[in-house]
Amino acid sequence: MILTSRIDRLLSPKFYFPLILLIAALLLSLWLPPFLLHVAIMIVLFSYLGIAWNILCGYTGKLGWGHAAFFGIGAYTSTALYIFYKVSPWIGMVFGAMFAAAYGAICGVFCFRFRLGGHYLVIATIALAEVVRVVFINWADMGGAWGLLLPVVPDSWFEFQFHTTRIPYFFIALALLLMVLYVEIKLVNSKLGYYFISIKDDEGMAESLGINTFKYKVIAMVISAALTAFGGTFYAQYVLYISPETVMPLSLSTDILIGAVVGGMGTIAGPIIGAVIIQLIHEFTRAYIGRAGLDYVVAGTIMVLIALLRPHGVIEWVERMYNKIIGLLPSIAGEEIS
Amino acid sequence: MADISTLIQVIVSALLLGGIYSLIAAGFNLIYGVMDIINCAQADLMMLAMYLCFWLFNLYGVHPLLMIFVAAPLFFIIGTLIQRLIINRLLGAPSFIQAIATIGLGYVLQNLALLFWKEDYRMIYMPYTTAVTIIGSISISLPRLVAFMGCLIMIVMLHILLTRTDFGRSIRATSENREAAALMGINVKYVYALVFGIGVACAGIAGVFTSTFYYTYPTVGTVFLLKMFVVVVLGGCGNVLGSIAGGLIVGLAEGVGSFLLLPSWKDAIYQIIFLIVLAIKPTGIFGEKKV
Numbered sequence: 113m114i115l116t117s118r119i120d121r122l123l124s125p126k127f128y129f130p131l132i133l134l135i136a137a138l139l140l141s142l143w144l145p146p147f148l149l150h151v152a153i154m155i156v157l158f159s160y161l162g163i164a165w166n167i168l169c170g171y172t173g174k175l176g177w178g179h180a181a182f183f184g185i186g187a188y189t190s191t192a193l194y195i196f197y198k199v200s201p202w203i204g205m206v207f208g209a210m211f212a213a214a215y216g217a218i219c220g221v222f223c224f225r226f227r228l229g230g231h232y233l234v235i236a237t238i239a240l241a242e243v244v245r246v247v248f249i250n251w252a253d254m255g256g257a258w259g260l261l262l263p264v265v266p267d268s269w270f271e272f273q274f275h276t277t278r279i280p281y282f283f284i285a286l287a288l289l290l291m292v293l294y295v296e297i298k299l300v301n302s303k304l305g306y307y308f309i310s311i312k313d314d315e316g317m318a319e320s321l322g323i324n325t326f327k328y329k330v331i332a333m334v335i336s337a338a339l340t341a342f343g344g345t346f347y348a349q350y351v352l353y354i355s356p357e358t359v360m361p362l363s364l365s366t367d368i369l370i371g372a373v374v375g376g377m378g379t380i381a382g383p384i385i386g387a388v389i390i391q392l393i394h395e396f397t398r399a400y401i402g403r404a405g406l407d408y409v410v411a412g413t414i415m416v417l418i419a420l421l422r423p424h425g426v427i428e429w430v431e432r433m434y435n436k437i438i439g440l441l442p443s444i445a446g447e448e449i450s
Numbered sequence: 451m452a453d454i455s456t457l458i459q460v461i462v463s464a465l466l467l468g469g470i471y472s473l474i475a476a477g478f479n480l481i482y483g484v485m486d487i488i489n490c491a492q493a494d495l496m497m498l499a500m501y502l503c504f505w506l507f508n509l510y511g512v513h514p515l516l517m518i519f520v521a522a523p524l525f526f527i528i529g530t531l532i533q534r535l536i537i538n539r540l541l542g543a544p545s546f547i548q549a550i551a552t553i554g555l556g557y558v559l560q561n562l563a564l565l566f567w568k569e570d571y572r573m574i575y576m577p578y579t580t581a582v583t584i585i586g587s588i589s590i591s592l593p594r595l596v597a598f599m600g601c602l603i604m605i606v607m608l609h610i611l612l613t614r615t616d617f618g619r620s621i622r623a624t625s626e627n628r629e630a631a632a633l634m635g636i637n638v639k640y641v642y643a644l645v646f647g648i649g650v651a652c653a654g655i656a657g658v659f660t661s662t663f664y665y666t667y668p669t670v671g672t673v674f675l676l677k678m679f680v681v682v683v684l685g686g687c688g689n690v691l692g693s694i695a696g697g698l699i700v701g702l703a704e705g706v707g708s709f710l711l712l713p714s715w716k717d718a719i720y721q722i723i724f725l726i727v728l729a730i731k732p733t734g735i736f737g738e739k740k741v
Contacts, residue, residue, distance in 0.1 A: 175545075175546040175549070222725070222729070226728065226729055228728070230545040230546075231482075231488045231545055231549070232683070232728070234488075234545075234546070234549055235679045235680075235683065236725065236728055238676065238679070239676075239679075239680070239721040239724055239725055240725070242676060242717060242718070242721050243718050243721050243722060243725075246714070246715060246717045246718035246721075247718065249714055250712065250714050250715055257714070362672065362676075366553065366557075370550075373550055403565055404564055404565070404569070405561035405562070405563075405564030405565035405668070406561070406565055407561075408557050408558075408560070408561035408564075409557070409558050409561045409562055409565060411554075411557065412553075412554040412555065412556070412557030412558035412560075412561065413554070413558055414554070415550050415551065415553065415554025415557065416536060416551050416554040416555055416558070418550070418554075419540060419543070419547045419548070419550045419551035419554065420536065420539055420540070420551065423543060423544075423547045
């Protein structure tokens with residue numbers, strides 16, 4: 113019985129439709145021209161970052177505006193280890209995540225120890241990220257304000273560099289995205305995830321039920337920081353040049369969270385939908401209109417409109433459409449699984 | 451003794467710059483105190499005022515200081531329009547939704563400037579902007595001095611408006627308790643529109659003063675935005691006079707910090723002071739209002 117119901121579930125549209133989408137994305141990436149592949153990589157990277165941000169902000173409801181610091185720490189750690197000690201970026205990535213997690217813990221302890229919330233938390237996380245940026249601007253060994261240039265080597269998985277084609281980058285980004293999705297889904301259905309959501313819903317109530325909200329807020333910050341740092345390393349290896357102004361500015365923090373906000377905070381698919389919308393706007397206005405600024409004019413307008421019209425994100429629309437498609441698809445097993 | 455006089459020089463010019471921070475923060479503070487909205491577009495509106503001065507000077511030779519009389523009403527109208535179209539609909543929304551709306555608005559303004567006027571650093575060049583007054587052994591840049599005085603006068607006028615007039619009383623009543631004020635016959639929507647207008651007009655006037663001694667470029671707002679947050683928290687949220695103290699502290703920290711350390715550290719210094727204050731007394735040095 114259990115076996116057949118499991119097979120039934122695999123054959124229902126709910127399961128096979130996302131799988132088909134994933135396979136289609138993988139196959140399509142092999143045929144995409146370089147520019148569209150770049151757009152696809154950016155979409156996947158920012159989906160990933162949006163989900164990492166969402167783990168802190170979407171589930172615990174604590175809005176951090178300084179994720180660029182974690183991103184930058186990830187990028188700088190792996191790059192510096194690679195340049196100075198010839199450590200493979202794959203290992204550097206893990207170290208970057210550890211450093212970012214440590215800084216995330218500091219930020220978390222600082223912010224939540226003093227029970228900052230709302231506007232204060234936003235400003236404090238901005239300040240904490242700005243301090244890191246200024247430190248890196250002044251850190252001569254890390255290239256200061258000029259930043260670090262990664263030495264170019266022939267394509268290799270060990271060195272995490274690919275020049276003849278960007279397809280491996282796409283696969284790596286997709287692997288990161290699948291990993292973070294797995295982590296998120298596991299988290300949402302775990303005790304930890306319920307604690308997070310209880311903090312968002314009603315912190316005082318959560319506390320009165322005996323939940324150590326301080327501890328779980330810091331844990332959320334640490335998980336979010338470590339995951340964001342992976343994205344930083346990926347970006348460094350993709351662009352091969354990092355500087356405080358490219359991997360740590362305030363505008364990057366905004367870029368990271370805007371996707372999740374547009375898509376829908378506190379949902380699994382929201383950041384992905386948001387990243388698709390925002391990155392398509394960014395890359396295409398940048399490439400085809402060719403005047404700096406227009407992309408952010410559009411993005412800013414969307415932010416205002418979302419806040420006014422759809423404070424829960426566009427996910428409601430997309431979800432309705434998605435469910436309609438799934439409803440139309442036949443179940444291979446022949447019967448609906450509720 | 452050259453060092454001491456240089457230090458005094460640094461302190462004076464830092465304090466003068468602090469006056470500008472005080473004024474934009476005072477406008478921000480008024481909006482925050484009354485409406486509980488953080489207007490992240492405040493500094494970008496200031497940037498628009500700077501461009502206004504720059505272009506009118508370059509195209510028609512209008513003296514930047516005269517622009518105060520244009521910028522104040524113009525930005526007041528812009529402010530009431532923003533309040534009508536955007537802020538009014540977000541009054542009950544969660545704070546991050548409000549923040550996202552105003553940050554989005556700031557993005558639009560910033561990037562419209564970038565779109566139309568490119569990212570060049572522009573400066574008004576005229577005898578006034580390079581004039582220097584010498585008092586004793588220190589020389590003071592005249593536009594900075596005028597800007598400082600102008601900003602202080604504006605803040606004091608704002609304070610008098612809030613504490614000594616009927617309109618000010620209705621504003622304060624609204625900020626204390628919206629429902630009760632409405633029951634007492636105060637038109638809350640009207641008060642909010644005026645408050646937002648006044649707050650934005652402060653940014654406009656600060657922009658006029660700033661344009662006489664600072665570079666104008668599309669992202670200049672970001673520089674002032676971060677400082678403005680810090681000034682507001684230092685001076686106490688919702689406390690208009692407190693923003694004078696906050697502005698002077700930030701100006702001083704920045705000036706003395708870049709004198710003692712390297713100039714490139716100056717952005718970290720006031721942020722660290724801010725974080726320390728946040729840890730010790732989150733209501734600000736002079737703040738009463740609860741977090």
